[in-house]
Amino acid sequence: MNQEKMIGQWFSQIGLVIRLEMSKTFFSRRGLWVYLLALAPVLIWLGHSLSEINNRKERQALNAAHPVSNAALRSITPGMTIDEVLEKAGEPFAKVEFHRPNASFDSYQYTDGDNVFVFTFRNSRLLGINERDRDTIPKDSLIFAGVFQFFYLRLAIFFGCVGVFTNLFRGEMLDKSLHFYLLTPIRREILALGKYVAGLIATVVIFCTSTFLQLAALSLHFTGSEVSEYLAGPGWGHVASYMGVTAAACLGYGSIFLAVGLLFKNPIIPAATVLVWEGMNIFLPAALKKVSVIFYLQSLSPVVAPPDANMPALQKLLVTAAEPARPAVAVLGLLALTIVVLAVAARKARQLEINYSTD
Amino acid sequence: MQDRIVDRIILDNVSRFYGEVLGVNRVTLSIPPGITSLVGPNGSGKTTLMNLITGLVRPTRGSIRVLGVSPADPEKLFRICGYATQFDSFPRGMTGFQFVYNYLRLSGMTHDDCERTTAFAIGRVNLGEAAHRKVAGYSKGMRQRIRLAQAIAHDPRVLILDEPLNGLDPLVRAETIALFREFAAEGRHIIVSSHILHEVDTISDQVILLSNGYVVAEGQIRGVREEMSEHPMQVIIRCTRANVLASRVFEQDHVVEVRLHADGGGLLVKTRDADRFYKALNHLALDGLGIESVAPADDNVNSLYEYLIGGEESTR
Numbered sequence: 001m002n003q004e005k006m007i008g009q010w011f012s013q014i015g016l017v018i019r020l021e022m023s024k025t026f027f028s029r030r031g032l033w034v035y036l037l038a039l040a041p042v043l044i045w046l047g048h049s050l051s052e053i054n055n056r057k058e059r060q061a062l063n064a065a066h067p068v069s070n071a072a073l074r075s076i077t078p079g080m081t082i083d084e085v086l087e088k089a090g091e092p093f094a095k096v097e098f099h100r101p102n103a104s105f106d107s108y109q110y111t112d113g114d115n116v117f118v119f120t121f122r123n124s125r126l127l128g129i130n131e132r133d134r135d136t137i138p139k140d141s142l143i144f145a146g147v148f149q150f151f152y153l154r155l156a157i158f159f160g161c162v163g164v165f166t167n168l169f170r171g172e173m174l175d176k177s178l179h180f181y182l183l184t185p186i187r188r189e190i191l192a193l194g195k196y197v198a199g200l201i202a203t204v205v206i207f208c209t210s211t212f213l214q215l216a217a218l219s220l221h222f223t224g225s226e227v228s229e230y231l232a233g234p235g236w237g238h239v240a241s242y243m244g245v246t247a248a249a250c251l252g253y254g255s256i257f258l259a260v261g262l263l264f265k266n267p268i269i270p271a272a273t274v275l276v277w278e279g280m281n282i283f284l285p286a287a288l289k290k291v292s293v294i295f296y297l298q299s300l301s302p303v304v305a306p307p308d309a310n311m312p313a314l315q316k317l318l319v320t321a322a323e324p325a326r327p328a329v330a331v332l333g334l335l336a337l338t339i340v341v342l343a344v345a346a347r348k349a350r351q352l353e354i355n356y357s358t359d
Numbered sequence: 360m361q362d363r364i365v366d367r368i369i370l371d372n373v374s375r376f377y378g379e380v381l382g383v384n385r386v387t388l389s390i391p392p393g394i395t396s397l398v399g400p401n402g403s404g405k406t407t408l409m410n411l412i413t414g415l416v417r418p419t420r421g422s423i424r425v426l427g428v429s430p431a432d433p434e435k436l437f438r439i440c441g442y443a444t445q446f447d448s449f450p451r452g453m454t455g456f457q458f459v460y461n462y463l464r465l466s467g468m469t470h471d472d473c474e475r476t477t478a479f480a481i482g483r484v485n486l487g488e489a490a491h492r493k494v495a496g497y498s499k500g501m502r503q504r505i506r507l508a509q510a511i512a513h514d515p516r517v518l519i520l521d522e523p524l525n526g527l528d529p530l531v532r533a534e535t536i537a538l539f540r541e542f543a544a545e546g547r548h549i550i551v552s553s554h555i556l557h558e559v560d561t562i563s564d565q566v567i568l569l570s571n572g573y574v575v576a577e578g579q580i581r582g583v584r585e586e587m588s589e590h591p592m593q594v595i596i597r598c599t600r601a602n603v604l605a606s607r608v609f610e611q612d613h614v615v616e617v618r619l620h621a622d623g624g625g626l627l628v629k630t631r632d633a634d635r636f637y638k639a640l641n642h643l644a645l646d647g648l649g650i651e652s653v654a655p656a657d658d659n660v661n662s663l664y665e666y667l668i669g670g671e672e673s674t675r
Contacts, residue, residue: 009467016464023452176448180458180509182415183444184465185437354415355377356446 013186017194018201025164025202030171034160034203038210041152045144045217052135052221056114059134062093063113070112076119080126082106085119092119137230140218141238145303148242152214153297154278157207157249164203165257166267168195169352179354192349196258196342203250211246215239234302241302248300248334252293255338259345262352290325296334299324365427367391368412368517368548373421375407381572382407386421388567388577390550394543396559397552399569405552406445408569409519412550413442425517426548438466441510445521447502449494455481455505456490463512480512481505485534499526507535517548524553536562591615591629594636599649601626607643611636 025031068089076085085108092108099105106121118130133139169192172178181191215238219227227235260270278294289295298305304324325333368390375382383404397405410416411423414430428435449458460477468476481490484504489497494505503526510518520539524532539549539562553559559566568576598604605617605626613632620626630636644650 012467013465016461020450020461024450028451172450175451176446177450179415179444179446180450180462181465182433183413183437183442183510184462185434185467186465187434351417353417354410 010187010190013190014194014197017181017186017191018198021168021195021198022202024171025168025198028167028171030167031163034163034206037156037160037163038206041147041156042210042213042217045214046220049217049220056134056221059111059116060113062111066091066093066110068110068112070115073110073112073115073117076117076126076129078126078128082108082121082124082126085121085126135221137219137222137226141303142305144215144218145301146305148211148214148245149298149301149305152211153245153249154275154294156210157203157246158253158275158278160207161199161203161250161253161257162260162267162271165196165199165254166261166271168199168258168261169349170261170265170267173356176356182352182354188349188352189346192258192262192346193342196254196345199258200250200254203254204247207246207250208243211242212239215242238302241300245297245300245302248331249293249297251338252296252334255341255345256293259341259348262345262348286323290333291337293334293337296325296330296337299330300327368426368550369424370408370411371422373411373418373423375411375416376419382416383411383569383572386574388574390548390567391565392543392546392548393564394539394549394551394562396563396566397550397569398559398566402571403569404572405569406521407572409442409444409521409550409552413440413519415442415444437515438513439515440517440519441513441515442519443503443506443510443521443523445525447499449502449505451495453494454491455486455494455497455501455508458494458505459509459512462509466513468513476512476514477508480508483511483538484508485531500528500531503527504531504535511538511542515547517550518542519550521552523551591631592633592636594628594630594633595625595652595654596628596640597625597651599624599651604643604648604650607646607648608636608639611639 072088076088089110092110094109096107097104103123106124108119108121110117110119114134116132118132120127120130169178182188256274257267257271260267264270278292281289281292281294324330368388370386370388373386374384386408397408399405407416411418412425412430414433414436417431423430425436426439428439430436453461456477459480460473463473463477464470478490481487484507486501486504486508489501494502497505503523507520507523510520524535527535539551543549543564551559551562565577565579567574596604601619601623605619608614608628609617611630613635614628614630616629618627628636640653
């Protein structure tokens with residue numbers, strides 16, 4: 001068989017393996033929880049949006065009952081008396097009064113329909129103003145970046161890939177049906193590649209759909225004009241980047257867990273090791289950071305996630321700063337990592353044996 | 360020499376260990392075309408040997424060539440080789456037709472060729488009517504046959520079948536054996552493992568007897584029998600004066616054991632020299648001992664097997 005024909009046949013075999021694997025990957029009962037992992041953040045953002053919509057309705061109703069403008073509320077400054085505040089803003093929608101031995105405190109709450117202002121008085125003098133702004137797109141964008149990088153990438157996609165990719169070989173070992181592939185004239189490396197691509201298609205479809213739905217769910221509580229303005233600006237770029245990062249996560253983690261499924265009978269311990277390695281990425285020296293998937297994914301993320309404000313000071317000392325990789329470098333780095341891991345997986349697939357009794 | 364290599368399945372000093380457990384040890388075989396049966400009790404190494412030949416497991420030591428092709432090269436091997444394993448599990452959700460068709464497509468055939476070939480293979484194992492039913496709903500015998508269909512679909516020159524007659528009803532069993540014979544007559548290699556020794560006896564051109572991972576004998580059934588000069592031949596004699604006959608035959612130096620039947624109407628004689636025994640029996644028959652019938656008890660695989668493997672391991 002000449003080389004051209006042989007390569008053509010490999011592509012054809014990869015296509016056939018993908019076709020055979022698709023229904024198993026998308027519709028296997030064993031993989032049901034992957035859908036739940038992908039759906040969970042959508043539901044969380046949807047809940048957040050519905051709650052925000054509800055809050056805004058309440059604020060608008062309160063503002064209708066106790067009308068006051070944003071300008072009037074912003075003109076109030078500390079030191080004013082209760083009477084001066086009442087003159088500027090009228091009656092609050094909520095009033096709380098409490099007494100201490102040496103002082104009396106009053107708390108007045110106002111809303112302009114969007115934001116909530118809490119004025120705290122001490123002995124009838126305005127002590128402080130606490131403003132609870134309504135959610136804005138930039139604000140939610142930062143929250144989304146944090147959740148996306150720290151939870152969605154590191155947990156949902158990570159475990160989703162564990163479920164899908166370790167099962168590509170291991171699942172068939174458990175079902176005792178892997179040998180049917182091995183009894184056909186297909187190179188084991190081609191089989192591993194075909195299975196990997198099938199897993200990749202499944203995870204990319206599931207998790208990219210989830211990413212898109214999360215962003216859509218998140219935008220539900222903003223007005224049409226706010227959303228249009230955001231999309232006309234960086235919005236579509238962010239959407240595309242987040243989906244790209246999601247696909248890249250499936251690419252990287254997928255290769256790792258394909259290899260894990262081939263190298264280990266029980267993938268839990270190696271998966272936990274990878275999880276710890278990825279989790280401690282921020283503490284690793286710059287050179288070691290690059291031997292991880294999360295480093296490249298974070299470099300590719302369109303919004304830099306704010307650091308964890310609750311991190312203990314001692315822990316903060318251990319964090320090592322490293323310049324995020326440039327997008328091209330991040331993509332190449334991730335591809336290089338994926339190719340190396342796939343090469344290891346292919347080599348293991350070449351040596352694969354059928355020994356169901358011990359698997 | 361080259362012709363011999365490309366016409367035979369050759370195992371050269373092959374050993375396979377699972378950790379410290381022996382799979383097969385120092386197996387050297389040269390299997391010619393025709394039907395070859397692997398016989399041995401559970402754990403004797405039959406399936407390991409088949410898995411080694413098909414590359415599902417790799418030898419710890421030694422080398423294997425299937426008509427000149429290494430089992431480490433599945434791309435070439437499974438164009439000439441089909442293997443029906445005894446693993447009774449299938450990919451989920453497939454019909455019998457899809458099962459054969461899908462794996463056949465991986466060999467590079469076009470859709471039309473695959474459809475035609477699949478239908479033909481399923482027809483050969485008489486499963487045409489059930490072809491479009493889910494394999495999960497098949498009986499054991501039907502699952503056995505669909506595996507056979509998958510193994511023969513690409514018209515292999517080497518067919519390896521692990522317990523292929525298990526679960527088949529007598530009619531289908533006869534048809535399947537006829538199919539094996541047809542393949543063998545075409546000059547193909549058919550390697551069959553079975554516990555049902557009487558079937559092996561009737562279908563095999565040669566047998567390979569395995570015990571505890573070792574090949575204890577190989578060759579044509581009669582040839583193997585003759586090789587075992589130390590193996591006493593057993594003869595059953597029915598007669599009216601069995602006890603007298605027993606004492607008379609036991610005087611012969613080549614007779615090693617005589618057992619009277621429980622009903623007192625016959626005896627089993629074990630002798631190392633059949634020719635001398637029959638001559639002596641002719642003389643004894645003239646003495647009015649009432650000999651009714653004389654029949655060899657063991658010129659089959661079963662007796663050989665019992666002898667070679669030892670009385671502790673029962674044949675199945």
